[in-house]
Amino acid sequence: MRTSRRQFLARSAQLGVLLGAGIPLLNACGGDSGGSGEQSTEPIADGLQPEKGPLRIINYADYVNPDVIADFEAKYGVKVEISTIDTDTEAVAKLASGALKVDVHHSMASTSIGNLIKGGLIQPLNRSYLTNRGNVVKAFDDPWYDPGAVYSVPYTFFGTGIGYRADRIDPAEIEAQGWDTLWNATTFKGQVSILDDEREAFTMAMLRKGITDINTLDQAIIDQALADVIELIDLVNVKVNIEGYKDIPEGTTTIAHTWSADLIAGAASYLPEGTSSDVLGFWHPPSEQYVVNNDSMGVLANAENPVLAHLYIDFLLDNAVAEKNFSWVGYLPALTKLDADYVIGAGYVPENLRSCVPTNDDIAKGLKYEALGPEGDAQYEAAWSKFTAGG
Template identity: 40%
Template sequence: MDHDDWKARQILYSLRQGRLSRREAFTALRTAGLSLAALRLLGGSAWADAAASGAVGPGGIPLARPNRPVKLPVFKDPIKSGLKPETGGTFNIFNYADYVDKKLLDAFAKKYDVNVQVTTFDSIDQAITRLATKAVRNMDVTEITSNRLAQAVAGKLLQPINKDYIPNLKKNCWPQFMSPFYDVDAQYTVPYTIYTTGIGWRSDKVSEDIPKLENPWSIFWNAEKYKGYVSVLDDSREAIALALLYRGEYDINTEDPKIIDKALQDLLALSGICNPKVNITGYQTIPEGSCWLGHNWSGNMLSGVLAFMPEGGDPTQIQYWCPPPGKGPIQNDMWAVCTDAKKPVLAHLWLNFLLDEDNAYHNFVDYNGYQPPLTSITPERLVDSKLIPPNLQSTIMTPAQLGPDSLQEAALTNDGLKLWQSAYARFTGG
């Protein structure tokens, strides 16, 4: 073993013992004049490339991208295999409201002899803040998104999973989720839903043929006649991405202050044009008619037809457009086990429960409208069975849309995250 290799391994040992952070380890290696080959001992080429370029997020974790996968650090061992599930008491779920069918919650509670309690949040920003500040405690599982996963790992808010308890991951899910770009080897997460971001509208209220517009996103900046009946997603990444895409900016992970500020100015201009509401409830507001034109997730539109259509409503009036692959956002939500889970075995079984084919299917078509990325759920099956109305076939995705060229809102540096959140706060604050 040469001197450089020995020194790199000593730094690695200090890192694993918790005496050095990742950032401190990188600094130590640079100070010692070690090569990128030595840096790779700390976690692969993505870590070396990130250290060389400074492209790191919270905790010094490299910024994962669809074409640049990252393996996350592990701060503790997963739970041991073969443990019995905890019973009695309360199983705590942290999630968006109206995102899991109560029938599934009740079935899980009955199967494992526990009370199930759902604590809700309005956005992933809020969820991370509440977990980090202990505003919520003893959550067993949480829903999370890929762009905030590394931050949650760096903050030690999540624990690594033992996939022995989650056989449905390998058995039922799309192959990409065995080792997604944001969580190589699926050390922390299993997928829940997948969705695109686009435009939902009522064809009986909006006269424009939105898909045929030269720039469909421009409809929001030409919506004076729909003032008071327009909405923008209450999500710091999605709202700003809307303005970026309106201007033809496809880097939806940019950290250029000038580009972000331009996006902010465009969003602020909407107030005078159409006075949009900022929410995530398009699944309800569009079917009921309190919103006619909305920046929306694909699942919201399908959910609106499947579960929230008022009696006597016409589901053929609900429309959805999203850009072609590589030109518009495609995201997936996922589940993870919280570090301070009081029922960690049961938490793993919850992840497996949601990936059961029947449970996932009925949660999707009977309730939330958000497609789970299971191999058994295909566009052909859904259309042939007439579960998906022809006017909403654009809401269904395939594995091919998740390639290395896909457009996904991914992790940002600490400064970049502050930049986006600050701009969004100015937008929502008027």
């Protein structure tokens, strides 16, 4: 196949960038367009035979049970290949650049799905292949990020709150102080962390001040949230990461702004031998101020194995498969059967961490992150950069 001069120049640049400036910049330059295309509106036809694979998936590391993958491979006689990403932004960049050929996006952030749809990166799902779709919690039948759930299926869901060591701080104190707990934790200096995510961190600061418009673009409110979060640097020598799932159980962090599922995963996998899960606690605000979020699965518009991709998603919606996956991942699938009573009764979640399982009420009434648009993203990111720079 002949290569045009333009293609040659573009590819030379890609090679140079890859070796000289890193993969993120390659993603920037990849493909002829490297940007958004036309929205995909047609799902695949009914009754097609599954392709021979391999099925290619993009996902966070350790965010799906390897045994579940092996089961799927055995059931359909195909290979599954997983490419890992560190951030949602990285996933979008890789997919948009065409640097990766992927069939399933395993963990789309709710704030990205709208853009993935508009940018033509994901295709509408054909529900005739999703025989287990009825298992999904009803609140996700018409989610705020994908009206009618046309393009996505929820994978896991979780809420944002405070994870803590109940053997070091009285749960009643946390209950009484709410988000102020982080600002008051001066006795735990160096053992306090917040999520490495600008939306989450600034939302927490806003909620502390009673502001519930968590999608605000009001620069004054964002600046105030920034100033409040900067206070944490000197007050408690705050750490910024997404490692509460191990740092709290291991004891290096006492109080963490974290996701509910981190405590479940931490109790299952990261407590030192002989340590009871009673040392862990999780607080979240009332439903009306509780941020409930979820990751979703979708099929790429240019998937080479779209039927197999549908079957994979359907496989993960099976109650038994989802339970097996949850037992390893620790993040709750959004399936009706796996509610708090079930997962506690089955021994997956300790009773003292019941608050880590968002209820239907939490999902229905909770606060939701919406996409902010380019200017909004830039506002939040600029503020976050100032915070991480040290204020």
